[in-house]
Every structure is written in C-alpha cells, then in structure tokens.
Amino acid sequence: MDCQKCKSNQDRVVATEGYSDRVRRRRECITCGHRWTTEERIIEEEPPREGTSFDCAGRLCRL
Numbered sequence: 001m002d003c004q005k006c007k008s009n010q011d012r013v014v015a016t017e018g019y020s021d022r023v024r025r026r027r028e029c030i031t032c033g034h035r036w037t038t039e040e041r042i043i044e045e046e047p048p049r050e051g052t053s054f055d056c057a058g059r060l061c062r063l
C-alpha cells in the first residue's frame, strides 16, 4: 500500500490487531515515517441463485 504522504510503497507493519471477522494493521512508511492504519475484512461472495444462468455472451442473467 502506498504512503499517502510521499507515495512510497516501502511500508512495514508495526502492529496487527485481529477481530472476529477483520484485521487492522498499523503501518509505517520506511521512507518518511508516516503512520496509518488499514483494515481488512471478509467480503462474502454470493453464490449464484437458482433461476440464474449464463447467457450467450457469458454474462450472468436472471431467467
């Protein structure tokens, strides 16, 4: 992840906090020392429902 201040992509994780379905990471830019926090979480992907199928163009469509 790029630093918001100097746009460097040289960052390191200084702390990690875990919750039930998400993780927070405290990051520090190696170049300028700027610190920020990122959060990761699970995004549920919906399975295709009954009544959906792919049309000729390969797109998901509802019948």
Ligand SMILES: [Zn+2]
Binding pocket: 003, 004, 005, 006, 007, 008, 029, 030, 031, 032, 033, 034
């Ligand atoms: Zn920086």
